[in-house]
Amino acid sequence: MHKVFATAPGKVNLALRVGPPRTDSFHPLDTVFEAVDVYESVSATFDRSEISVTMSGKGQDLPTDEQNLAVKAAMALRASFGGSDGVHLEIDKRIPVAGGMAGGSADAAATLVACNELWELEASADELLEIAASIGSDVPFALMGGLAHGVGRGERLVPINADVHHYWVMITAADGLSTPAVFGEFDQIMGYRPVPEALVPDTRDLQRALAAGNASEIASLLINDLEEPAFSLRPGLRALYKAVKSRGMAAILSGSGPTVAVLAESKGAADQLAKELATEHPDAGIFRANGPVAGARVTEVI
Numbered sequence: 001m002h003k004v005f006a007t008a009p010g011k012v013n014l015a016l017r018v019g020p021p022r023t024d025s026f027h028p029l030d031t032v033f034e035a036v037d038v039y040e041s042v043s044a045t046f047d048r049s050e051i052s053v054t055m056s057g058k059g060q061d062l063p064t065d066e067q068n069l070a071v072k073a074a075m076a077l078r079a080s081f082g083g084s085d086g087v088h089l090e091i092d093k094r095i096p097v098a099g100g101m102a103g104g105s106a107d108a109a110a111t112l113v114a115c116n117e118l119w120e121l122e123a124s125a126d127e128l129l130e131i132a133a134s135i136g137s138d139v140p141f142a143l144m145g146g147l148a149h150g151v152g153r154g155e156r157l158v159p160i161n162a163d164v165h166h167y168w169v170m171i172t173a174a175d176g177l178s179t180p181a182v183f184g185e186f187d188q189i190m191g192y193r194p195v196p197e198a199l200v201p202d203t204r205d206l207q208r209a210l211a212a213g214n215a216s217e218i219a220s221l222l223i224n225d226l227e228e229p230a231f232s233l234r235p236g237l238r239a240l241y242k243a244v245k246s247r248g249m250a251a252i253l254s255g256s257g258p259t260v261a262v263l264a265e266s267k268g269a270a271d272q273l274a275k276e277l278a279t280e281h282p283d284a285g286i287f288r289a290n291g292p293v294a295g296a297r298v299t300e301v302i
């Protein structure tokens with residue numbers, strides 16, 4: 001086997017509840033993830049020993065050394081199986097960088113499934129999930145995809161079975177937001193200091209509404225505790241968010257932002273809204289997305 005192609009999706013957190021920081025400085029979460037059909041594509045070409053990456057699309061300014069999450073993923077997978085094979089990764093980035101849609105995590109997840117195939121490691125789904133969690137909190141979900149309930153720092157997942165289809169309009173900004181900075185601002189606003197154990201508000205109502213396929217209830221239960229800190233760091237984002245909400249639409253900040261996700265009632269309504277928003281906000285990046293979709297997977301082997 002010489003070359004493997006893989007993809008992994010971006011995500012929106014339909015609900016993101018955050019508690020005070022733990023003593024390891026991570027925040028305990030109770031979250032509902034939805035994978036959306038904005039994909040990162042990775043091609044993995046066999047190399048005798050080196051692990052390297054080149055980025056195209058939205059990723060041209062990102063580091064290509066071991067700070068790159070895809071390189072980290074390949075190194076972690078190789079280390080856990082004790083092999084010496086290498087890989088050259090080519091990543092075509094479609095998910096906005098530092099946009100709150102977990103694009104870097106998707107790169108890592110696609111790399112894990114691609115290298116697992118390329119190096120013929122036969123790692124199990126659980127083994128890949130464990131390695132994924134060592135790379136970043138959002139990486140396990142990029143592997144799993146679909147809809148899932150996440151706890152811990154977001155890495156402990158239980159799939160949610162629900163027959164729902166969501167039509168999103170995503171509004172992105174050219175300047176990303178740093179995830180640690182948004183969590184830091186959250187602590188500042190809440191007056192939180194690290195604690196050994198803390199309670200996090202739960203997301204049971206939303207999980208029930210998803211299982212029942214109750215569209216209007218789902219829309220009314222979208223919630224993100226990182227909205228206030230993200231708006232505090234980026235006041236223009238609050239204005240944009242309010243403008244969208246004033247149209248009577250269900251909207252939510254995606255993860256740590258600055259992408260805003262608007263939930264439309266139908267495909268037609270979403271397509272129409274995307275057109276209108278593109279005219280009203282010419283400086284923002286507007287695109288359509290649909291969810292839930294499957295997680296990281298190998299698409300071709302040569």
Ligand SMILES: C[C@](O)(CO)[C@H](O)COP(=O)(O)OP(=O)(O)OC[C@H]1O[C@@H](n2ccc(N)nc2=O)[C@H](O)[C@@H]1O
Pocket residue numbers: 013016025026027028029031100102105135136137138139152153154179180183255256
């Ligand atoms: C905001 C979310 O996207 C929601 O799904 C995630 O919590 C972020 O996940 P991620 O980008 O994969 O984050 P990681 O790479 O694990 O951590 C980056 C930094 O974000 C902060 N972080 C992240 C996850 C978490 N539960 N608590 C945190 O405080 C920490 O400062 C951490 O050093």
Ligand SMILES: Nc1ncnc2c1ncn2[C@@H]1O[C@H](COP(=O)(O)OP(=O)(O)OP(=O)(O)O)[C@@H](O)[C@H]1O
Pocket residue numbers: 059062063067068069070096097098099100101102103104105107108138177179255256257
């Ligand atoms: N392959 C990669 N793609 C994107 N970012 C990467 C990658 N490798 C390292 N990074 C670093 O990780 C940071 C966060 O990237 P990412 O695009 O995943 O943000 P995000 O979508 O806000 O993440 P999340 O929603 O998981 O918090 C970037 O600022 C970048 O410097």
